[in-house]
Amino acid sequence: MRLRDKVAIITGAGQGIGRAYARRFAQEGAKVVIAEINPEWGKRTEEEIRATGAEAWFVPTDVSSEDSVRSVAAQTHQKYGSIDILLNNAAIFYGLDREDSSLAYFNRILSVNLTGVWLMTRAVEPYMKRQRRGKIINQSSTAAYMGNVGLVDTTDPDKPSPPFHYSVAKMGVNGLTKYFAGSLGPWGINVNAIAPGVTLTEATKSVVPPEMIDMLVMYTALKKPLNPEDLTGTAVFLASSDSDMMTGQVLVVDGGMIMLG
Numbered sequence: 638m639r640l641r642d643k644v645a646i647i648t649g650a651g652q653g654i655g656r657a658y659a660r661r662f663a664q665e666g667a668k669v670v671i672a673e674i675n676p677e678w679g680k681r682t683e684e685e686i687r688a689t690g691a692e693a694w695f696v697p698t699d700v701s702s703e704d705s706v707r708s709v710a711a712q713t714h715q716k717y718g719s720i721d722i723l724l725n726n727a728a729i730f731y732g733l734d735r736e737d738s739s740l741a742y743f744n745r746i747l748s749v750n751l752t753g754v755w756l757m758t759r760a761v762e763p764y765m766k767r768q769r770r771g772k773i774i775n776q777s778s779t780a781a782y783m784g785n786v787g788l789v790d791t792t793d794p795d796k797p798s799p800p801f802h803y804s805v806a807k808m809g810v811n812g813l814t815k816y817f818a819g820s821l822g823p824w825g826i827n828v829n830a831i832a833p834g835v836t837l838t839e840a841t842k843s844v845v846p847p848e849m850i851d852m853l854v855m856y857t858a859l860k861k862p863l864n865p866e867d868l869t870g871t872a873v874f875l876a877s878s879d880s881d882m883m884t885g886q887v888l889v890v891d892g893g894m895i896m897l898g
């Protein structure tokens with residue numbers, strides 16, 4: 638067990654990749670706090686981990702609310718006495734509208750997918766600083782590297798550009814990773830990120846058409862999409878002492894598409 642008795646807050650652990658992270662961290666001995674906005678999904682992950690005999694606790698959380706993230710951090714510290722790991726996985730991805738270029742929608746996506754990472758990190762920061770140790774892992778995406786090229790309509794100058802809100806948020810997550818690595822490093826806190834490629838979750842199926850999934854996979858060296866479980870080893874590495882001298886890095890785990898930088 639590589640995370641024995643570590644206390645890990647995982648945001649958005651109700652389904653998809655976050656759920657796989659939570660299950661794997663629990664297998665590795667961590668006490669897992671499921672910071673999830675959807676009560677049904679959060680409870681489900683809690684119950685399935687508890688059924689294995691491991692420790693899990695669902696705390697209803699909205700990462701875009703400062704009160705909510707402060708509350709989950711305080712409750713976690715009060716119950717378990719430390720916060721060793723924060724995995725910022727939550728994002729609006731399921732049902733994402735890739736065409737909506739309104740300001741309101743742009744702000745909504747950024748409030749969860751980018752500001753949520755900033756808020757949640759600031760909420761655990763005082764606890765980790767007092768411990769003088771901590772591991773923060775941000776969930777980026779290969780979308781951070783390929784967001785601004787694609788299908789652009791050049792016939793109508795009055796039509797707004799495609800929104801790319803999701804990609805812009807993930808570029809920001811990479812930026813926050815480096816910013817926090819610099820500001821929290823002197824306190825003994827490591828901040829790194831994982832940038833997955835196409836991963837077969839319900840959210841992916843709801844957002845990315847099958848032909849686009851096939852096309853993206855065709856451009857990978859390994860010629861296959863990821864399953865959520867394919868990402869958990871990297872997360873365990875970044876949460877464990879094996880990565881103690883690594884910070885500010887974004888590890889791309891995508892079957893070999895963004896490998897040329």
Ligand SMILES: NC(=O)c1ccc[n+]([C@@H]2O[C@H](COP(=O)([O-])OP(=O)(O)OC[C@H]3O[C@@H](n4cnc5c(N)ncnc54)[C@H](O)[C@@H]3O)[C@@H](O)[C@H]2O)c1
Binds near residue numbers: 652655833
């Ligand atoms: N699936 C992919 O191909 C892929 C690829 C690269 C990166 N990612 C990233 O991985 C993460 C998980 O992706 P997924 O496919 O499992 O998506 P998903 O939509 O299934 O999971 C996101 C989870 O976050 C929760 N959530 C949403 N808003 C929240 C909020 N305000 N507060 C707390 N929880 C909230 C959702 O309820 C859900 O459980 C996301 O950050 C996504 O951007 C996914």
